[in-house]
Amino acid sequence: MKVNLGILASRIRVEEKLLIKEAEERREINLTLVDPRKLIWDRSQLSELDVLLDREISQSRAYHVMELLSGSSVNLVNDFRTVQLCGDKAFTSVKLKKYGIPIPDFRVAFDRNSALRAVEELGYPVVLKPVDGSWGRMVAKITNREAAEATIEHKSNLDSRFHSIYYLQEYIETNNKDIRAFVVGNDVIGAAYRESDHWITNAARGGESKPYPLTDRLERIVTETSGIFGGAALAVDLLESDRGLLINEINCSMEFKESMKVIDGDIPERLLDYTIQQAQVSEEVARNQCPA
Numbered sequence: 001m002k003v004n005l006g007i008l009a010s011r012i013r014v015e016e017k018l019l020i021k022e023a024e025e026r027r028e029i030n031l032t033l034v035d036p037r038k039l040i041w042d043r044s045q046l047s048e049l050d051v052l053l054d055r056e057i058s059q060s061r062a063y064h065v066m067e068l069l070s071g072s073s074v075n076l077v078n079d080f081r082t083v084q085l086c087g088d089k090a091f092t093s094v095k096l097k098k099y100g101i102p103i104p105d106f107r108v109a110f111d112r113n114s115a116l117r118a119v120e121e122l123g124y125p126v127v128l129k130p131v132d133g134s135w136g137r138m139v140a141k142i143t144n145r146e147a148a149e150a151t152i153e154h155k156s157n158l159d160s161r162f163h164s165i166y167y168l169q170e171y172i173e174t175n176n177k178d179i180r181a182f183v184v185g186n187d188v189i190g191a192a193y194r195e196s197d198h199w200i201t202n203a204a205r206g207g208e209s210k211p212y213p214l215t216d217r218l219e220r221i222v223t224e225t226s227g228i229f230g231g232a233a234l235a236v237d238l239l240e241s242d243r244g245l246l247i248n249e250i251n252c253s254m255e256f257k258e259s260m261k262v263i264d265g266d267i268p269e270r271l272l273d274y275t276i277q278q279a280q281v282s283e284e285v286a287r288n289q290c291p292a
Helices: 014-024 059-069 080-086 089-098 112-122 145-156 216-228 267-289
Strands: 003-008 029-034 051-054 075-077 106-109 126-129 140-142 166-170 177-184 187-195 208-211 233-241 244-251
Touching: 003 014, 003 267, 014 029, 014 267, 051 059, 051 267, 059 080, 075 267, 080 089, 080 244, 089 106, 089 166, 089 216, 089 244, 106 112, 112 126, 112 145, 112 166, 126 145, 140 145, 177 216, 177 267, 187 216, 187 267, 216 233, 216 244, 233 267
Parallel strands: 003 029, 003 051, 051 075
Antiparallel strands: 106 166, 126 140, 126 166, 177 187, 177 233, 187 208, 233 244
């Protein structure tokens, strides 16, 4: 049986090119590229697909498309709930804390004065992040009261509704490095150090990858995290601290072009294997439910 696979993406980056190449080389896949900017939604949209893989750069477009498809015959990788939880740093942290996963301490405030009190509670330095965003954009390390007042005042005058929410996180000293681990279902594909001259280590900001061993403790915390978020396809960012490994952020549309240089596992291949498996499992369940 051929699987009708859709890849949701408005920008074709290196990762998407690798996924497209892998999909086009497989006989069992009929590939459709879905640009959400060109969609005009009605209930029949995308109904010909067996599975849709989210690679959309815009979180808001991604979770709207995935929510509109929820409950349809189209399998989703990742589904709306996972995209929503991972796309909002406050939701992510609350979920992880609820299940006892070690994370940096954090606060969420909804007013400038409350945000300043939250900074004082956490202590300096503290990190202010937008709840929605990637690549280290609009992330600030605040080192004193004057900087806190100026940064929060600036944020309070930005237009996006997300900037009316103040997500503040304990600063963890990591010597300008963190760990990105890739998990697909219950399998940790690999992990890499991301190192930089700057405390923000994202590849988009110049971070470089180095090998990181798959230790038992790393695999345990990453698979536990994956289970909490639906056993999905995720990139999990971790920090090394004197309290052990801490989950920093979770990315539901994993970027891997830099990390894959030092990881043995073939990430595009494994991601497509998992995506196709979701469609096949669903087809098998549907067949078994049909009356004889």
